Amino acid sequence: MNGICPKHVDSVITFVLGGPGSGKGTQCARIVETFGFKHLSAGDLLRKEVVSATEYGTMILDTIREGKIVPSAVTVKLILREMESSDNHKFLIDGFPRSEENRIAFERITGSEPDFVLFFDCPEEEMVKRVLSRNQGRIDDNIDTIKKRLKVFEALNLPVVDHYERRGKLHRINAVGTEDEIFEQVRPVFAACEQTAA
Numbered sequence: 481m482n483g484i485c486p487k488h489v490d491s492v493i494t495f496v497l498g499g500p501g502s503g504k505g506t507q508c509a510r511i512v513e514t515f516g517f518k519h520l521s522a523g524d525l526l527r528k529e530v531v532s533a534t535e536y537g538t539m540i541l542d543t544i545r546e547g548k549i550v551p552s553a554v555t556v557k558l559i560l561r562e563m564e565s566s567d568n569h570k571f572l573i574d575g576f577p578r579s580e581e582n583r584i585a586f587e588r589i590t591g592s593e594p595d596f597v598l599f600f601d602c603p604e605e606e607m608v609k610r611v612l613s614r615n616q617g618r619i620d621d622n623i624d625t626i627k628k629r630l631k632v633f634e635a636l637n638l639p640v641v642d643h644y645e646r647r648g649k650l651h652r653i654n655a656v657g658t659e660d661e662i663f664e665q666v667r668p669v670f671a672a673c674e675q676t677a678a
């Protein structure tokens with residue numbers, strides 16, 4: 481349990497990690513409908529800043545186009561704003577942290593760590609195939625950007641996975657198979673969380 485902010489003294493925080501196209505968003509939708517978590521996609525929050533043409537919009541757009549990671553203070557601020565305005569105290573934070581800088585910024589700003597972390601482990605060729613057939617009109621769903629994103633994933637995201645594995649907080653999910661087969665690996669993790677919270 482986390483006392484992330486006065487409003488949510490008993491909040492549950494889950495980070496959802498995995499490379500581009502590993503199935504984070506898809507599985508988060510299943511977790512939301514089954515276990516009633518609030519889904520916060522860091523990528524979606526950043527894209528909303530671009531669409532709303534806020535002060536960070538252009539920087540975020542350029543960063544996403546290059547497959548790089550937006551400065552953590554921006555992303556953490558967006559996540560925290562959503563958490564503080566939500567009536568739900570169970571949070572599924574999708575696509576975050578994507579670097580040690582992200583992770584440390586979250587801990588420093590919120591004073592909290594996740595209760596547990598999901599990692600969708602997917603081979604690169606499968607991730608590329610899924611991203612290129614995602615058809616969501618995203619500027620980063622192209623072969624050039626996905627190659628850059630995979631390098632960022634390897635260099636910056638995996639150290640975060642190792643960190644939580646060392647702390648015994650990581651649940652590694654085999655992300656190859658049908659959406660149902662993958663969700664059947666996810667379900668017991670959240671069922672156990674419900675037991676603990678009861």
Ligand SMILES: Nc1ncnc2c1ncn2[C@@H]1O[C@H](COP(=O)(O)OP(=O)(O)O)[C@@H](O)[C@H]1O
Nearest residue numbers: 500501502503504505506610613614657658659
């Ligand atoms: N198990 C799966 N098998 C095949 N395609 C999948 C699977 N899970 C998700 N997808 C598809 O792959 C693409 C990427 O999934 P998404 O959930 O957006 O991944 P992420 O959020 O990790 O980038 C989407 O088009 C989605 O419909």
Ligand SMILES: Nc1ccn([C@H]2C[C@H](O)[C@@H](COP(=O)(O)OP(=O)(O)O)O2)c(=O)n1
Nearest residue numbers: 499500501522523524548549550575576578
């Ligand atoms: N913690 C994060 C999450 C996403 N971003 C940026 C960089 C990412 O390539 C894009 C897209 O993230 P998103 O999680 O939506 O991407 P996928 O669903 O994994 O394909 O947003 C970031 O800078 N920091």
Ligand SMILES: [Mg+2]
Nearest residue numbers: 504505523575
């Ligand atoms: Mg996603």
